[in-house]
Amino acid sequence: MNNQFSLTATLAQTGILRYTPAGIPVLDVVLKHESWQMENGESCLVRFELPARIIGKEASQWQHRENTLVEVSGFLAPKSQRYPRPILRIQNIQEYKG
Template identity: 40%
Template structure:
């Protein structure tokens, strides 16, 4: 199974673009900070992750302010250049 759920903030957003099929697409960078337990020890986790959204989710994220806290759901894939990991966002919720 390839499913990711991540609380994060938008720290960078590119210009909304369209795929050859006419779907809106948006490239983003998200920042995440949390504390998790690993081997019975608390560990601080801080990371930035590249992400992409398509369709209505891309349009919604394009209207969302930088710095907004979100809960995103999606899956991991490879970016076009084949290096690293890209989070494909399929759903999101504002964190109040």
């Protein structure tokens, strides 16, 4: 089954860097996206915010990078066992260069 997601967005919010019991850094962020898309032959303005999480060494590099335009890719997963709403688990993130 396929569960791959990619997006260009602004890093709108960054949380506080925390660590798992195993010492792995985790950073919760909010991505803000706005673009024009074609749907049924018509232009459609798409705006949304998406919660996301960076796990691993890249988490500390993005902690204070709010308002940075980024390209991200990863997969959708439940926020936790108690909260089944999906968030983007970011596997790759880089500053968008245009």
